[in-house]
Amino acid sequence: MGALIELARRLGSSFEELRTLTFQDLRFWHGDEARLTAIALVAVAAAMLVVRSTLRVRGSRERVGLPALLAPLERRSWAFARHVPLVLLVSGLPLLVLALADPYTALPQQRDTFPGRRICLLIDASSSMTRPFQAPGLSRGGTATFFATVAAADRFVQLRTQGPYRDLMALVEFGDQAYVVTPFTTDYDNIRLSLSLIGDLGEYVRFPDQGTILTRAIEQGVQLFETFDFLDASGNLLVIFSDGEDAEVAHQGGTVAGVVRAAVAAEVPIYFVRTRYGQAFGSVVSDAEWRAAVERTGGRFYAAGDEAAILSAIQDIDRASAGEIEIAQYVNERAAFGPFALAAASLWSLGAALMLAVPYFRRFP
Numbered sequence: 001m002g003a004l005i006e007l008a009r010r011l012g013s014s015f016e017e018l019r020t021l022t023f024q025d026l027r028f029w030h031g032d033e034a035r036l037t038a039i040a041l042v043a044v045a046a047a048m049l050v051v052r053s054t055l056r057v058r059g060s061r062e063r064v065g066l067p068a069l070l071a072p073l074e075r076r077s078w079a080f081a082r083h084v085p086l087v088l089l090v091s092g093l094p095l096l097v098l099a100l101a102d103p104y105t106a107l108p109q110q111r112d113t114f115p116g117r118r119i120c121l122l123i124d125a126s127s128s129m130t131r132p133f134q135a136p137g138l139s140r141g142g143t144a145t146f147f148a149t150v151a152a153a154d155r156f157v158q159l160r161t162q163g164p165y166r167d168l169m170a171l172v173e174f175g176d177q178a179y180v181v182t183p184f185t186t187d188y189d190n191i192r193l194s195l196s197l198i199g200d201l202g203e204y205v206r207f208p209d210q211g212t213i214l215t216r217a218i219e220q221g222v223q224l225f226e227t228f229d230f231l232d233a234s235g236n237l238l239v240i241f242s243d244g245e246d247a248e249v250a251h252q253g254g255t256v257a258g259v260v261r262a263a264v265a266a267e268v269p270i271y272f273v274r275t276r277y278g279q280a281f282g283s284v285v286s287d288a289e290w291r292a293a294v295e296r297t298g299g300r301f302y303a304a305g306d307e308a309a310i311l312s313a314i315q316d317i318d319r320a321s322a323g324e325i326e327i328a329q330y331v332n333e334r335a336a337f338g339p340f341a342l343a344a345a346s347l348w349s350l351g352a353a354l355m356l357a358v359p360y361f362r363r364f365p
Contacts, residue, residue, distance in 0.1 A: 120225070
């Protein structure tokens with residue numbers, strides 16, 4: 001009984017899949033072979049008709065003629081019903097040809113809406129990030145500020161994955177120049193792996209750019225949104241982990257407002273976690289400027305002077321990052337010959353069962 005139930009379930013699902021398939025979505029691996037098969041079937045059918053018509057003409061000489069008056073006396077019957085097995089056989093032939101063509105659906109696109117945001121993480125890897133920062137609950141790699149910020153970014157990714165969100169995340173590491181480590185992805189294990197790689201002491205020592213130019217980091221983040229065609233969509237944000245010591249602002253006459261100009265123009269909010277150990281808000285001269293500039297983007301500024309402040313900042317960013325995003329998902333190529341083959345086999349099996357079970361259907365013509 002269980003086997004019959006499973007068979008009925010498979011038949012139902014196959015016929016439902018067959019009903020929803022459209023020829024516009026199908027591609028064929030063996031279309032030429034299927035065409036040749038169809039031509040051969042048509043040729044065999046035509047040959048059989050020719051042979052049948054020839055035999056009928058020859059056999060008519062031996063028939064006995066009866067008056068036409070006897071025709072109305074014949075009992076009307078459902079004689080046409082004996083052709084049902086033949087109809088089932090013929091109906092299954094096109095399905096068999098389609099199955100032989102080995103159809104498949106080619107990378108169909110599905111657009112779904114999920115709770116989440118498009119988040120670009122910007123990690124400062126400049127030489128100023130070597131300042132000590134005591135964060136024993138976060139960092140395992142060392143006491144430098146850089147390792148605390150990498151650990152904080154990893155904790156933030158964990159917070160997002162533990163919630164109901166399906167964020168698209170990207171990772172950028174910057175100093176004098178900005179480098180895309182991981183483009184936007186929903187593979188959070190990949191993001192965390194990238195964070196662990198850049199958080200390695202040997203990799204940090206070999207990082208080539210020792211200065212800090214936040215303008216280039218923000219421009220790189222905005223460019224990443226533009227590359228993925230996200231700028232016209234809602235749900236974008238930049239999360240920066242840095243000590244806020246910008247070379248352009250400190251030494252080249254730049255302004256903090258100029259640093260965030262690209263984000264303001266693109267309407268991408270910035271959430272800035274300024275990490276300097278023991279320095280609360282106001283202890284650093286540029287804190288007020290940074291907060292005003294970041295709030296102009298629609299984001300928030302956090303002066304993180306200790307581990308507790310960092311944890312509070314990433315939890316606040318997590319709460320503020322609720323929203324919905326639309327994601328285009330591409331499904332892998334999927335074979336579609338099964339429903340066609342099963343439908344043809346079902347029609348032929350039904351026709352054979354009728355012929356075997358009911359002698360009336362064995363009469364042909």
